[in-house]
Structure formats: structure tokens, C-alpha cells
Amino acid sequence: MDLKQLENLLAIVETGSLTSAAERVGLSQQAISQSLTRLEKQLGGKLFERVPRGMVPTRLGETVAEHARDVVASAGRLRSAASAEIGLERGKLIIGLSPIAATSSVGMQVAAFATRYPNLRIDVEAGIDRDFIAALNRGEIDLALSSQSGGEQEGVLIERLGNETWGVTGRENHPQLSKARNLKDISGCNWILGRNTDLLTEKIEDSFAGQNAQFPQPGIMTTSVMFALSALARTDYLSILPQSLCNAAHSLMWRDLAMGKWTSPVFLIRRKQAHLGYAARALLKELSYEGEKTLI
Incomplete structure (x- = not known):
């Protein structure tokens, strides 16, 4: 039969x-x-x-x-x-990925997904959450992963996937950071600061105040993560960066001098009532599952 x-x-x-x-x-x-x-x-x-x-x-x-x-x-x-x-x-998937999310465990999950489907074309667009929300509403990307979000946004769904821990970063063998046991031990250093820490400002201020330490004053302000990493490796500047971003940089050292208080969420952002292709749905399912394990 x-x-x-x-x-x-x-x-x-x-x-x-x-x-x-x-x-x-x-x-x-x-x-x-x-x-x-x-x-x-x-x-x-x-x-x-x-x-x-x-x-x-x-x-x-x-x-x-x-x-x-x-x-x-x-x-x-x-x-x-x-x-x-x-x-x-044989399909195609376009993902928005912020610099911080790109180096987090969520970013690594995207890379693992791509490895399993080598013939699936995945385009990764750099930016931050407000760039991605505009691109999602224009239909230019399928979904986005971002380290920060300003709360509810019209036309998009925002789902928390996990957390990222931030700390003080400087070059390997930095004269003050290498010996520091608390934030007060790095008072007087020069700093590179950027907009990526906006959502952590209150936590950072509380930590420095609680340890009677001098709050960082920007010597350099930048929106370029690559510039910050390069400058940190070649100077005695310090910066506040996520651990995952610094793990692969052997020329840098990363210290948690805030005792785990500097954490920020990583979000999945996608359009409401949008048709997602199978590739996007498959990745979405994996990311949501990983997020559940991270938050448990």
C-alpha cells in the first residue's frame, strides 16, 4: 500500500x-x-x-x-x-545586534545557530535599540538583540533574555587596577566613558558613593566600542564595560569592584503582528529557551 x-x-x-x-x-x-x-x-x-x-x-x-x-x-x-x-x-535572516549583546552568551547562541545551518544566510546589522526599533518598523530586519531598551515601544515586542555583568576594565598590569580591591583604589584615574552605560548610571553612582570613591570623570567620551578597547589596551585609561566583551581581549583585565551590582539585561526585540520566516522562528525559539535557563 x-x-x-x-x-x-x-x-x-x-x-x-x-x-x-x-x-x-x-x-x-x-x-x-x-x-x-x-x-x-x-x-x-x-x-x-x-x-x-x-x-x-x-x-x-x-x-x-x-x-x-x-x-x-x-x-x-x-x-x-x-x-x-x-x-x-536556503533562507535568509537579518538580525540587529548591539555591541554588548554581540559578545554576550546570547550573541554566541546566534553564532552557534549559524554554524548548524551554514547555507542559511544570516546578515548581522550593528546598532543600538533605538536604531533597531526603527529598522524593525520599516521591515528591514527580522529581529534584534540589544543590551538596553527604554521600556515599552510602539509596534514592537521586547523580551528579556538574560543579564550582563559590568566591571572596571583597563590594560593588563594596569598600575592601579591590578592592585585595586575596591573602587576607592582607582580614584584619580582617567576614564573612557560612553552611552552604553546610560542605564547603569544610577547603580554606578550608588556604588562609588557607597565606597566613598571619586565618581569617574570622562577624559574621553565615545560611542565606539572598538576605539575604547584599542585605547584601553595602549593607555592607562579605565572604562566600565561588560565582562563578556573583555573576556576575549587578552591585553585587557576586567575587575568586578562593585560586587556584582552592575548588571544590565539583554533583550530580544521583534515586531508585533509580524510574519516571521521559519529561520527566524527557529532562532527565536532557541533564544527564548536559552533566556529561560539564564534567568532561572
């Missing part, structure tokens, strides 16, 4: 006649009758009784129909899964 024979059988069961079943599956009445005859020969018994009002399944027919539904449903799920995998192999 084959899948088409089972589909024809179910059409007869559901419509109650050869004529209606033939119309449903797009065959002639003769063709669907022949399909039924072949199936009965293969199974060794009658599947239907003819009655004045059409066709009624025998006990054998009812049993076969019950199993046929499972087989046809499984075949449908198989086709859907195959189509989805083809979509992952």
Missing part, C-alpha cells in the same frame, strides 16, 4: 461516497474505486459496505481508517519538517 491509497480511503470514509471522495482528491470515480480495490486485496478483506445512501466502513475499514489517520498525519508533519529544514538551508 502507499500513502495515496490511505488518503483516498480517508476521503471515502469522510464523504461517505465514491463520487464525493473522487472530487475531493481530484481523481475520477473509476480511479478511486480501483485504488480501493487494490487496498482491499493487499489487506485481505472488504473495507466498505455499499448502502443506499453511499459507502459505510466495515469493522476492518474502521480499524484501517484509524491507523491511516495517524500515518497521513505523520506524513504531513514529515513534509512540514522537511520544508522547514530546506528553508533553514
